[in-house]
Amino acid sequence: MIKKITKPAKVVKKDLNTEEKIISAARKLFTQHGFVATKTRDIAKEAGINLALLNYYFRSKEKLFDIIMAENMINFIQSIGVVINDKNSSLEDKIYAITNNYIDLLIKQPDLPLFVLSELSRHPDKFIQKLKVNEVLSQSYLIKQYNGAVLSGKIKDVHPIHFIANILGLTVFPFVGAPMLKNISGFSNDAYIELMLERKNMIPAWMKSILIADVI
Amino acid sequence: MIKKITKPAKVVKKDLNTEEKIISAARKLFTQHGFVATKTRDIAKEAGINLALLNYYFRSKEKLFDIIMAENMINFIQSIGVVINDKNSSLEDKIYAITNNYIDLLIKQPDLPLFVLSELSRHPDKFIQKLKVNEVLSQSYLIKQYNGAVLSGKIKDVHPIHFIANILGLTVFPFVGAPMLKNISGFSNDAYIELMLERKNMIPAWMKSILIADVI
DNA sequence: TTAATTTTTAATCATTTGTTTAATTTTTTT
DNA sequence: AAAAAAATTAAACAAATGATTAAAAATTAA
Numbered sequence: 301m302i303k304k305i306t307k308p309a310k311v312v313k314k315d316l317n318t319e320e321k322i323i324s325a326a327r328k329l330f331t332q333h334g335f336v337a338t339k340t341r342d343i344a345k346e347a348g349i350n351l352a353l354l355n356y357y358f359r360s361k362e363k364l365f366d367i368i369m370a371e372n373m374i375n376f377i378q379s380i381g382v383v384i385n386d387k388n389s390s391l392e393d394k395i396y397a398i399t400n401n402y403i404d405l406l407i408k409q410p411d412l413p414l415f416v417l418s419e420l421s422r423h424p425d426k427f428i429q430k431l432k433v434n435e436v437l438s439q440s441y442l443i444k445q446y447n448g449a450v451l452s453g454k455i456k457d458v459h460p461i462h463f464i465a466n467i468l469g470l471t472v473f474p475f476v477g478a479p480m481l482k483n484i485s486g487f488s489n490d491a492y493i494e495l496m497l498e499r500k501n502m503i504p505a506w507m508k509s510i511l512i513a514d515v516i
Numbered sequence: 517m518i519k520k521i522t523k524p525a526k527v528v529k530k531d532l533n534t535e536e537k538i539i540s541a542a543r544k545l546f547t548q549h550g551f552v553a554t555k556t557r558d559i560a561k562e563a564g565i566n567l568a569l570l571n572y573y574f575r576s577k578e579k580l581f582d583i584i585m586a587e588n589m590i591n592f593i594q595s596i597g598v599v600i601n602d603k604n605s606s607l608e609d610k611i612y613a614i615t616n617n618y619i620d621l622l623i624k625q626p627d628l629p630l631f632v633l634s635e636l637s638r639h640p641d642k643f644i645q646k647l648k649v650n651e652v653l654s655q656s657y658l659i660k661q662y663n664g665a666v667l668s669g670k671i672k673d674v675h676p677i678h679f680i681a682n683i684l685g686l687t688v689f690p691f692v693g694a695p696m697l698k699n700i701s702g703f704s705n706d707a708y709i710e711l712m713l714e715r716k717n718m719i720p721a722w723m724k725s726i727l728i729a730d731v732i
Numbered sequence: 733t734t735a736a737t738t739t740t741t742a743a744t745c746a747t748t749t750g751t752t753t754a755a756t757t758t759t760t761t762t
Numbered sequence: 763a764a765a766a767a768a769a770t771t772a773a774a775c776a777a778a779t780g781a782t783t784a785a786a787a788a789t790t791a792a
Contacts, residue, residue, distance in 0.1 A: 318739080333638070336553045340780060350741055355781060411637075418634055420695040421627075422549070428699045437700055461701040461711065462718065468697075469689035474681045476692060479636040481684075483644045484653055485677040495677065502678065506726045513725035515718045534769080556750060566771055571751055 319357050321347040323367065330368045331415045335361075335422075369419060369427055376416045377433060379405055384442040391445045396504040399471045403500050406475040407493055413472050437464075455511040466510055470503045535573050537563040539583065546584045547631045551577075551638075585635060585643055592632045593649060595621055600658040607661045612720040615687045619716050622691040623709055629688050653680075671727040682726055686719045 316324060325347035329338045340361050344351040358364040379401035383394050406412060420428060437443065446463060449455045474481060474496060482492050532540060541563035545554045556577050560567040574580040595617035599610050622628060636644060653659065662679060665671045690697060690712060698708050 334550075334552075334634075336550075337638070339778080341778090350739095351780090352742085352782075353740070356739080361780065414634060414637055417692055417696065418550075418630060421630055422553070424695045428695060433696070433700050434702055438702075458718070459701075459711070461697065461703070462715070464700060465690045465693070465697055466686060466722070468693060469685035469687075470682060471685075473685035473689040473692070476633055476689070477681070477684060479640045479644060480633065480649070481677065481681055484649050484680060485675075486650055486654075487677070495675070499678070502674070502731045505729050505731045506682070509725040509729035510722045513721050515721045555748080557748090566769095567750090568752080568772085569770070572769075577750065 318347075318349055318353055321349055322354055322357060322364070326364050327368050327371070330365055331372060331409070331411050334415060334418055335365050370430070372412060372416055373427060373431060375405070375409075376412055377431065381436075384437065384440040387441055391442070391449055392504070392508065394442055394445070395467060395507045398467060399503045399507075400500055402471045403496055406472065407496060410475050410478060413476050417476070449511075456513065456515055458511075458515060463511075467503070467507055470506060471499070474499070534563075534565055534569055537565055538570055538573060538580070542580050543584050543587070546581055547588060547625070547627050550631060550634055551581050586646070588628060588632055589636075589643060589647060591621070591625075592628055593647065597652070600653065600656040603657055607658070607665060608720070608724065610658055610661070611683060611723045614683060615719040615723075616716055618687045619712055622688065623712060626691050626694060629692050633692070665727075672729065672731055674727075674731060679727070683719070683723055686722060687715070690715070 322343065325343045326338075329342055329346055332338075340354055341351055343364075344354055354361070354364065358367070380398055383389070383397045383401070386394065389397065443460050446455070446460050450457050478492065482489070485492070485495075487495065538559065541559045542554075545558055545562060548554075556570055557567055559580075560570055570577070570580065574583070596614055599605070599613045599617070602610065605613065659676050662671070662676050666673050694708065698705070701708070701711075703711065
């Protein structure tokens with residue numbers, strides 16, 4: 301008699317318990333394909349566990365997803381979060397740190413921003429409130445420094461949300477648009493990563509020039 | 517006896533034939549929710565037609581999707597496409613035209629970039645080849661102007677792919693990241709659109725300063 | 733060791749979903 | 763007006779999917 305064996309899709313990390321195996325597989329698949337495109341059976345297969353264990357440990361697909369979503373959101377904003385309230389670094393230092401953190405993070409996890417932004421778009425309310433990015437950022441030392449520099453005339457008077465949009469646009473967009481930009485440039489994946497590493501030094505210089513550019 | 521009536525989800529555009537109604541509904545739903553999250557029954561309901569007509573006219577969900585995808589990709593790159601080979605405009609003019617085109621387009625269709633970039637990420641090969649963005653752009657007059665300006669020392673020697681990434685990052689990212697940026701800024705939808713309109717004039721100035729910024 | 737508890741499994745359920753079918757209605761052609 | 767072709771419909775199908783169940787196996791407590 302032939303026994304049907306459900307074997308793990310790839311390498312199931314050893315010395316993880318069942319709960320951790322499921323989280324690990326869910327993290328990978330949800331982040332790669334999003335909520336709707338990820339099937340519970342795919343997660344079970346990837347984790348090398350019985351399908352029923354997913355519900356046994358996490359009640360439902362959605363509850364499991366919420367855990368990964370929260371994880372990924374925090375992950376995504378931490379590149380800014382760890383920097384913004386540092387009293388010992390200049391505005392310029394912070395710009396460098398933010399782009400540097402992001403580029404390192406996104407080279408390791410290129411799917412992260414598209415995942416976070418896609419899922420946020422589908423549930424504008426559900427997740428975004430919890431993080432309180434609003435208060436945390438607007439009360440941050442970074443924004444105080446920015447407004448101070450505006451007042452002292454060191455940089456142009458532009459709403460700080462433009463500043464945030466610009467630094468994220470220059471840093472994160474090349475990863476979100478990677479499939480398109482890789483094709484446009486004809487670069488291989490490795491060459492493209494090299495290009496992203498180049499930007500670690502270029503973006504701070506560009507941001508600096510943006511801050512003093514005459515916009516009227 | 518009660519007759520069950522399948523009525524259109526919202527307003528079905530008058531004087532459209534069945535085929536057009538389906539395309540119109542598919543365009544709306546696919547662009548809003550992507551391929552997997554959009555169900556054929558939702559399209560039929562939105563179009564106010566019988567479910568079977570979808571397959572009658574378009575064979576399958578995927579074939580219908582491919583039409584919308586092609587449409588949206590062309591739509592998305594046309595903001596650049598209509599500009600890049602104009603011999604009578606300067607590099608500066610082209611930057612302004614591109615950002616202007618994009619911001620107008622994305623205010624009308626905010627879901628467009630996230631849709632295109634998400635679906636491209638899930639099928640890196642399937643769609644991207646057809647457009648030949650690679651050759652069209654690299655052979656374009658815009659890139660010739662860019663390289664000419666580099667040679668004449670008017671702008672810094674930076675690979676043109678950075679230039680493309682930067683203009684798209686500054687212009688498109690604020691729409692892709694809108695749910696997050698709206699929350700951060702606390703702006704209403706209207707106020708946020710106002711912010712995007714502001715950027716029509718700011719981004720060209722910023723791009724100009726980026727082009728001459730010292731990046732070594 | 734035995735009993736109780738926890739974990740794992742295979743099978744099954746109820747919906748959902750893309751697609752097809754066969755019959756009916758409408759439109760076009762003769 | 764009759765016949766042929768095209769469009770539309772309700773019903774159904776098969777596969778996929780999230781979740782549950784009841785039994786078995788493994789672990790822990792007594």
